[in-house]
Structures are given as C-alpha cells and as structure tokens.
Amino acid sequence: MFRHFGSYLVLMFQVFRRPDKARAFWKQLLVEFQSLGVDSLGIVAIISVFMGAVVALQTAFNIDSPLIPAYTVGFTTRQSIILEFSPTVISLILAGKVGSRIASEIGTMRVTEQIDALQIMGVNSANYLIFPKAVAAMLFNPILIIISMFLGIFGGWLACVLTGIISSEDFIEGIRAWFDPFSITYALIKTVVFAFLIVTVSSYHGYRISGGALEVGRASTKAVVYSSILIIIFNLILTQMLLT
Amino acid sequence: MIEVRNISKSFGDKQVLKDVSVRFDPGKTNLIIGQSGSGKTVLMKCVVGLFDIDSGEVDFDGRIYSSMKISEKRKIRQELGMLFQGGALFDSLSVQQNVMFPLNMFTKMSAKEKLDRVNFCLERVKLAEANNLMPSELSGGMIKRVAIARAISLNPKYLFCDEPNSGLDPKTADTIDDLISEITREFNITTIINTHDMNSVLNIGDSIAFIYEGNLWWDGTKEDVMSASNKELNDFIFSTELTKRIK
Numbered sequence: 001m002f003r004h005f006g007s008y009l010v011l012m013f014q015v016f017r018r019p020d021k022a023r024a025f026w027k028q029l030l031v032e033f034q035s036l037g038v039d040s041l042g043i044v045a046i047i048s049v050f051m052g053a054v055v056a057l058q059t060a061f062n063i064d065s066p067l068i069p070a071y072t073v074g075f076t077t078r079q080s081i082i083l084e085f086s087p088t089v090i091s092l093i094l095a096g097k098v099g100s101r102i103a104s105e106i107g108t109m110r111v112t113e114q115i116d117a118l119q120i121m122g123v124n125s126a127n128y129l130i131f132p133k134a135v136a137a138m139l140f141n142p143i144l145i146i147i148s149m150f151l152g153i154f155g156g157w158l159a160c161v162l163t164g165i166i167s168s169e170d171f172i173e174g175i176r177a178w179f180d181p182f183s184i185t186y187a188l189i190k191t192v193v194f195a196f197l198i199v200t201v202s203s204y205h206g207y208r209i210s211g212g213a214l215e216v217g218r219a220s221t222k223a224v225v226y227s228s229i230l231i232i233i234f235n236l237i238l239t240q241m242l243l244t
Numbered sequence: 245m246i247e248v249r250n251i252s253k254s255f256g257d258k259q260v261l262k263d264v265s266v267r268f269d270p271g272k273t274n275l276i277i278g279q280s281g282s283g284k285t286v287l288m289k290c291v292v293g294l295f296d297i298d299s300g301e302v303d304f305d306g307r308i309y310s311s312m313k314i315s316e317k318r319k320i321r322q323e324l325g326m327l328f329q330g331g332a333l334f335d336s337l338s339v340q341q342n343v344m345f346p347l348n349m350f351t352k353m354s355a356k357e358k359l360d361r362v363n364f365c366l367e368r369v370k371l372a373e374a375n376n377l378m379p380s381e382l383s384g385g386m387i388k389r390v391a392i393a394r395a396i397s398l399n400p401k402y403l404f405c406d407e408p409n410s411g412l413d414p415k416t417a418d419t420i421d422d423l424i425s426e427i428t429r430e431f432n433i434t435t436i437i438n439t440h441d442m443n444s445v446l447n448i449g450d451s452i453a454f455i456y457e458g459n460l461w462w463d464g465t466k467e468d469v470m471s472a473s474n475k476e477l478n479d480f481i482f483s484t485e486l487t488k489r490i491k
Contacts, residue, residue: 021349108335116294117332120404121346122321 008204014126015134015200028132036098036133036199037140041147043097044090048081048148051089052155055080060165070166074174077156079183086148087187088235091194094141095227099202102133103223106206107216115207130203134196141195142188149187186242193238194231201227245269246291246402246434251300251310253283253290260286262458263300270401270434273425273448277439278455279480285406287455288438292326292404293317304402322350325395327405327424331387333379339366339390340375346398365393369423385416389423396427403428405437409444417441421448442481445469454480 019025059076106129109115118125153175160171202223209215246268253261260283268274278284289295291302293309302310309320333342343365347358366372369389379387388408395403405424409417425448428435437444445452449466454477456462462474469481482488 024348112330112335113328113332114334117326117328117334119294120292120321120324120326121349122318122324123349124318 007208008200011126011130011204011207012200014124015130015203017124017127017131019127019131020124024128025132028128029136032132032136033140035101036136037144040094040097040144043093044144044148045151047090047093048086048151049155049158051085052077052081052152052157053159055085055152056156056159056171057163057165060160070170071174071177073160073166074156074171075177076174077171078153078175078179081152081156082149082183082187085152086145087190087194088231090145090148091141091191091198091231092228094144095194095198095202095231096224098137099198099223099227100220102199102202103206103220104216106130106203107209107219110207110209111212111216126207130199130207133203134199137195137199138192142191145187145191149184186238189242190235190238193234197230197234198227201230245305246436247303248287248291249301249303251287251290251297251302253286253295253297260458261290261297264455264458264460265300266453266460266463268434268436269451271429271432272435272450273428274434274436274451274453275439275445275449276436276453276455277445277480279440282455283458284438284455288404288406288436291436292324293321322346322398323401325398325400325403327388327391327395327403327408329407329410331379331391333382333387333390333394335379337379338375339371339377339379339382342379342390343394343397346394350398361397362393365397366390368396368427369393384411385413385420388412388420392420392423392427396431399431400433403433403435405435405439407438407440409439409441414443417443418447424448442487445481456480 056073056077060073063072106115109129115125115129118128157168157171157175160166161168205219205223205226209219248264248266248268250263250265251261252259252263264287276284276287286295290297293302297310300310301308304320304323307320309317312320334345337345340359340362343362344358347353347361351358353361362375363372366374369392371386371389371393374382374386374390379390382390403424408420408424412420421444424435424437427433437448439445446466446469449469452464452466452469453460454462454474456476462472462477464472469477472478
C-alpha cells in the first residue's frame with residue numbers, strides 16, 4: 001500500500017506541472033469538458049430527478065404524525081439532496097462512469113505504446129494526459145452537482161405534486177425553511193475533492209499498467225473500487241472537518 | 245552517432261543485458277538482431293531512455309544521455325523519432341493530426357507551414373491522400389508508414405524502429421525496409437532497427453549487432469553475415485532450409 005502511495009505521489013508530481021504547450025492544454029481541456037462533464041449530464045439528470053422523488057416519497061411515508069408539519073418533506077428532501085445525495089452519491093456514480101473510462105483510456109494508450117510514443121517525442125505524458133482531465137473534472141463537477149441539486153429537489157416536488165401527498169406550497173415552504181448557504185459551500189468543497197480523487201486515482205491505475213487487454217479491464221475495475229472507497233473515507237473526513 | 249558503452253540491465257534477479265557496448269553510425273541502417281527474449285528490445289528501450297540502465301552509458305553525439313536529468317532528456321528526445329511495433333498512432337487523431345502532433349508541441353510554425361510539412365512527410369511515405377483517415381481505417385502497412393511520417397516530421401537526427409516488419413506481408417515489409425533505408429540516407433539519420441526478419445538483415449543491414457542471451461555476440465555488415473563462422477549467429481540467421489541454401 002505504501003509503495004502504491006509513493007508511486008501515486010511521484011505520478012502527481014509529474015502531472016501537476018506547467019504544461020509543455022499552453023495551447024495544447026487548452027484544447028485538451030475543452031475535449032475533457034465534453035467527455036468528462038457534458039457527456040455525464042444525462043445520467044446525472046435522470047438519477048437526480050428519480051432519487052429526489054424517492055427521498056420525498058420516503059420522507060412523506062415515514063411522517064405520519066400530525067404534530068410534524070407537512071413542509072418537513074420539502075425540508076428533508078432539500079437537506080438530503082444538498083448535503084449528501086448530490087455531492088457524494090453522484091460522485092460515486094461518476095467514479096463508475098468517468099473513472100472506468102479514464103483508466104481504460106489511459107491503460108489502452110499504455111499497452112498500445114501510445115504513452116511511450118509521447119515520452120519519446122519529449123512530451124511529459126502524465127501532464128499531457130492527466131492534468132487537463134483533473135482540471136476539467138474539478139471545474140465541471142461542481143456545475144454537475146449544482147444541476148443535480150436543482151433536479152433532485154425538482155424531482156421531490158414533482159413526486160409530491162403528482163401523488164398529492166403534500167401540496168406544492170408546503171413542499172416549497174419546506175425547501176425554503178432554515179436554509180444555510182454554507183451547506184452549498186460544504187457540498188461543493190466535497191465535490192472538488194471527490195473530482196480530484198476520481199481523476200487522479202483512475203489515471204494512476206491506467207497509467208501504471210503493463211500487459212494487455214486483461215490488465216486494462218483490471219485497471220478499470222480497480223479505478224472504480226479505489227476511487228469509490230476513497231470518496232467514502234474523504235466524505236467522513238470532510239464532514240467532520242467542515243460541519244463540526 | 246550513438247555509442248552504447250558497457251550497459252547492463254536487470255529486472256529483479258534476471259539480468260537481461262550484460263555489459264553491452266555497440267556503436268551506431270549516422271547515414272546507416274544499424275540493425276539489432278536476436279531471438280525473441282534475447283534482450284534486443286530492452287537494449288533499444290535503454291538507449292531511448294524508456295528503461296533506466298543499471299550501469300554503463302549511452303552517448304548521443306558526445307552528450308551522455310543516460311546521466312541527464314529528465315528535462316535535459318526531453319530536449320534530446322525532440323531530435324529522436326521512433327517507429328513502434330504496433331505503430332502507436334493516437335487513436336483519437338486523424339492521420340494528419342498524428343503527423344502534425346510533434347509540430348504542434350515543439351515548433352512555432354504557422355498553420356500553413358505545419359500543413360506543408362505534414363503533406364511532405366505523407367508524400368514521402370507514399371500516403372499523400374490519407375490526411376483525413378483515422379488510424380482505425382488504415383491497414384497494417386499504412387499504420388507503419390504514417391508512424392514513419394510522424395517520426396520524421398521534426399527532422400530527427402536519430403530514428404529508432406522496433407520490429408518495423410512485424411505483422412506485415414513480405415512485399416509490404418520490403419516497402420517499409422526500403423523506405424526506412426532511403427530516409428536514413430536522404431536525411432543522414434542514425435537509424436537503429438530492431439528486427440528478427442532475415443530479409444531485412446540481408447537487404448538493408450549496413451551494420452548488424454547480434455544480441456545473444458543479453459550479450460553482444462557478434463557485429464558486422466550484411467556481407468560479413470554470409471561468411472561468419474559464429475555458430476549462434478548462423479543457427480539464428482540460417483535456421484531454415486531456404487536460408488541455408490542461400491548461404
């Protein structure tokens with residue numbers, strides 16, 4: 001484990017440097033915005049709407065006391081979505097979607113000697129391949145998460161209105177009640193850290209492989225497993241640091 | 245000129261290269277030959293710096309490459325082109341973008357100058373109309389030729405070719421050999437070819453280094469090969485009935 005951590009740090013030392021050619025970096029950054037960010041919008045939107053709806057329905061189902069006001073459903077939905085669902089669960093989903101993609105892309109480049117070709121040309125391959133991905137994810141994932149928050153709360157509202165469990169007015173009152181803007185800051189800090197972990201851990205697993213197609217598959221699996229575990233661990237650490 | 249002096253390389257307990265010294269001259273096709281597993285690919289990767297050597301030194305025209313920092317090595321690497329066994333073209337880039345890639349990274353040429361250079365290189369490898377094709381649309385021979393075009397786009401002083409004929413039919417293999425040989429003479433490049441293709445040895449082997457069990461076992465020219473008395477070399481080169489008859 002310490003050997004891997006050391007290798008990871010060495011790789012990060014190569015990654016986080018000034019790009020060889022600024023223009024190539026900006027071009028690559030735009031490509032990564034598309035492939036890591038925009039291409040994930042669909043899955044993020046679908047999951048957010050449905051999960052928001054489920055959270056609202058489950059909350060409503062569990063509140064059967066007349067002493068608890070109806071707007072609690074909106075309040076709970078908002079808090080669950082902003083504090084945990086959007087930053088953490090969506091990041092876990094992105095670890096699966098984006099992490100496996102990064103590991104298999106870089107791993108395939110490794111086994112087909114494309115990374116060696118970059119090295120031979122005198123290009124810092126780690127910087128060229130990984131840095132734009134890390135920057136793109138750390139800039140774009142917060143946007144994805146904010147979209148997820150809106151859609152999750154919208155999903156909750158939609159479920160309540162369509163099923164008639166509580167009124168639209170009660171739900172909206174709930175989502176406006178005791179709002180602390182720091183919860184958004186907390187969620188976005190977590191998102192940026194998780195984005196960094198997803199990209200760098202997945203890239204590490206892809207970059208370090210040797211062998212063939214079988215190894216690419218293994219690297220892809222490891223990327224998802226390790227980045228998911230690290231997201232869960234860092235979720236606890238950041239929550240402890242930021243909310244207590 | 246590239247000079248390799250007393251290099252050794254081990255992976256764990258297994259010593260793959262044992263005190264190898266060899267010289268590669270400019271304007272010549274220098275071949276490294278040997279059986280699979282003999283250490284020739286490791287030797288080439290040590291020379292280009294993809295593997296760190298355990299001892300010895302690699303000298304590029306008086307510059308001790310093996311002891312340079314990575315930032316200094318990167319500068320020398322811009323003088324170096326390499327043709328990989330599988331071509332190693334970038335999948336997401338078209339033929340034109342692949343050949344233009346080193347120009348984009350390391351030159352301040354205008355867009356028109358870069359395009360002219362790309363077209364020149366592609367014409368040189370007889371692929372003038374292939375600019376917009378993607379690597380997945382190319383045959384094995386075309387991939388090798390695009391890789392050669394990319395390797396020469398920056399006017400390299402040194403050209404490394406790892407098994408340039410692997411996976412190609414004999415006619416296409418001959419074409420690739422001739423192309424590498426012509427380019428070597430035309431631009432006075434120090435070319436090093438790693439091969440176990442005997443046609444290449446007998447056609448373009450200006451200088452041949454035979455690696456056997458990690459040692460430099462024999463060296464000479466293609467003419468010397470025919471009269472060599474070295475048993476291991478003869479067993480390797482003249483292993484088939486056809487090559488025995490040629491000898």
